[in-house]
Amino acid sequence: MASFKSYLVRRIVLALLVLYFVITITFILSHVVPSDPAELYVGPKATKEQREKAIIELGLDKPLYVQYINYIFGLLKGDLGTSLRAHTPVLHDILVYLPATLEIVVIANIIALFIGILFGTFSALKKDHLEDHLIRFISVGGVSIPSFWFALLTQLIFFGILGILPLDGRLSTETQLFNPIKTITGFYTVDSLLNGNFPAFLDCLRHLILPATVLATYPIGLVTRMVRSMMVEVLNENYIRFAKANGFRENLIYYKYALRNALTPALMALGLSFAYSITGAFLVEVIFSWPGLGTYTVNAILENDYPSILGVTIVGTIFYVAINLLLDILQAYIDPRVRLQ
């Protein structure tokens, strides 16, 4: 186990290095792009004095390397800088937008995990039968359908034609007026339950269904295909034949002995798709008017609000790095061969 500890320490150090380089590169890039942060900060109708005051306030009069050092020291104190557009601390903004995104992304990926494993296993067990062809068709569809198109389609069907689900947003106006949620964690589903506000919880869920489903289509297709191909491979292994020949129960063979061996690559793929969706879900967020991190990122980029861009990049990188680390630990937990190396 000592070797596992040192492996873990090595991985964490490496992760911090990756984070540092990403911050540095993003910092340089956002300062190379031609724009005037001070003007953005004070607005178009500001006087010259106001503008000069802003330059000093933002530290723009100092050389770039001093700005960079100041920024890094700020980070160490948990200060991500001030947004040029909103004049609010970037950390605060991100903490407002992040839970909204996490809420749909987490639910979407949990759906994808279960449906993907179910479909993939079933498909492999029914290889070359009708069920298999059907599931393969669905999974190819899942990875290739453009999410914005699918989002519009679900809105058309479930809001426009059937009228059973809300069009967009996180809560309906009625709930906001009559059953407002007191924010604790930022996750509305969790907060409404903590408040004991059951009608709001149901309303939350109704709003979550469509965006979460749309976000889940890609990882469902991905996980299904991964699990299927791995299962097909594993079912041909000697140890499966040995288990069959010696009377192991069928359920044990398929759902324990084969699936466990087939799961790791699917988890890897799911982890990456999860990390990607944290900042990459903006198409879905825009269509569903979902106040998430994706929308925030796009706005920050369009207006060259570099403290916000840097902040989002840092959060995204932290998610990527943390999830990769988590997956490696999980893999070591699942597969003893990795642990012993």
Add this chain to the structure above:
Amino acid sequence: MKKPLIEVKELNLKFVSFEGIAHILDNVSFKIYGREIFGLVGETGCGKSVTALSIIRLLPKNSIIEGSIIFDEKNLLDFPEREMAKIRGRQISMILQDPTSSLNPMFKVGEQLCDAIKSNQPNRKDVKDYALELLKVLGFRESKRVFNSFPNELSGGMQQRIAIAIALSGEPKLLIADEPTTALDVLTQAQIVALLKDIRDKYGTSILLITHNLGLVAEVCDRVGVMYSGQIVETGPTEEIFYNTRHPYTLGLLQALPYNKPKDKPLPVILGNLPNPFNPPKGCRFKERCSRATKECENLKPKPYLISQEHSVACFNPLGDIIC
């Protein structure tokens, strides 16, 4: 007359593939009695393993099988898959050639053994104790430590012994051992062989031992079947096969053994290769490699016939009485 535990009768097996139909087994018949170790010998590719897979019904889907396998007065080939699953492990079990790939690398061997016991003896309550006891029977002194090991922490011989423990978990009447020692070193081979003999003596389990090692056959088998190109060419008690050899192929195998041979001369070999299963020759399948082949062998298929009460041979020109 003793009743056999299992009787394989006129087994014919074909594989259908894109290249055509491969004729794998041709009229294979043999019996195994209770408490008996029956050896099935022959060179690689002659159909030994496939015969074993036919008995346990784990053939690939593209196979066509005819004939009958009578076990406990019932024909196993008539069993639906659901019934057959109950036979596997509880009546007939099997260990494979490569012990390092027989066990699942993701689970502790103890867990795998317990799963086998739970599957094959669902009413048993003392699963873990029974597992530890099985490990002791198979010669593990530190059975608790082994119980908590992963397969890749154990040697090949240990893995094969675990595999045997799993195969014994349902107290089967027949254990099929498909080249159980081929992947192991010589000392471990001897250990596994001694173990198989012990198991037969202790539990009365019949064993179908598939091998190409005639030394092993001489050591443990009560009776032997010699296979060539999907046919059984000679079968009988081990002593008869070794000292009263009748089939030229069996003789060729025996002469190729390195024991008691002058060291300065090369070993005699059987020239040529196995015939192509997609297009097996007419007549005797061994004729092209046989020094005794005559016109008769060219077109007619030799049928097995008894030369003594238990010794049968399929050859038109069998060897005489005094050989070796």
